Amino acid sequence: MDKFLLVVAHDQDNGIGANNDLVWSLPEDMAWFKSLTIGNEFRSENNVVIMGRNTWDSIPDKYRPLSDRFNIVISRQPRHMLNITRDTYLCGSIESALELANTLSTGDVFVIGGASIYEQCIDMPNCAGIYVTKVVGNLSTCDVYFPYYNDTFRNEQVFKSGRKLDLKYTMSVFTK
Numbered sequence: 001m002d003k004f005l006l007v008v009a010h011d012q013d014n015g016i017g018a019n020n021d022l023v024w025s026l027p028e029d030m031a032w033f034k035s036l037t038i039g040n041e042f043r044s045e046n047n048v049v050i051m052g053r054n055t056w057d058s059i060p061d062k063y064r065p066l067s068d069r070f071n072i073v074i075s076r077q078p079r080h081m082l083n084i085t086r087d088t089y090l091c092g093s094i095e096s097a098l099e100l101a102n103t104l105s106t107g108d109v110f111v112i113g114g115a116s117i118y119e120q121c122i123d124m125p126n127c128a129g130i131y132v133t134k135v136v137g138n139l140s141t142c143d144v145y146f147p148y149y150n151d152t153f154r155n156e157q158v159f160k161s162g163r164k165l166d167l168k169y170t171m172s173v174f175t176k
């Protein structure tokens, strides 16, 4: 299996969302996520994004599937039970989603959540890195969390940081 990358935005307690939504509004992170996952404009192949069914459901209709990327949704339910578009791939397991990703594209494979998918992927040997946006501020309490990762993913490379109203954010990648 080829390597893949996790992409997450979490708060100071590793919280990533509540009520199947995010608990912040940060256009800078949306733009970062888009440019990161769409990737290199000089490469002809699209990258792949893999997500759990709840995360798919949390994306507004007008933004789904995520443009210029192969979208794979993971669910144990049959296609007709789900609100997924024709041009979106459906897989019944994480392993089959990762295998399909490698057959669809030689580009990068990004696993974009949510909590249950991160939890199952983070200890896989082929999980090569975690792109993290750390958001700090006075935020609502989350009901889903990203796993603790600092023992395994120790090397941090910071790309940018900034401030938006009462939120501070830092975008980095952590590798083993």
Ligand SMILES: NC(=O)c1ccc[n+]([C@@H]2O[C@H](COP(=O)([O-])OP(=O)(O)OC[C@H]3O[C@@H](n4cnc5c(N)ncnc54)[C@H](OP(=O)(O)O)[C@@H]3O)[C@@H](O)[C@H]2O)c1
Pocket: 007, 008, 009, 010, 015, 016, 017, 018, 019, 020, 021, 022, 051, 052, 053, 054, 055, 056, 058, 074, 075, 076, 077, 091, 092, 093, 094, 112, 113, 114, 115, 116, 117, 118, 120, 144
């Ligand atoms: N801050 C961030 O970066 C970020 C990123 C993404 C998501 N989120 C947040 O995370 C939350 C969603 O996370 P979540 O844990 O509730 O849901 P999720 O991981 O997005 O999706 C869970 C669903 O995925 C399917 N699934 C999970 N493991 C599976 C497996 N091994 N085989 C087959 N299907 C599997 C199941 O779908 P079925 O029930 O259909 O079988 C399961 O109910 C939301 O609050 C969202 O906003 C935050």
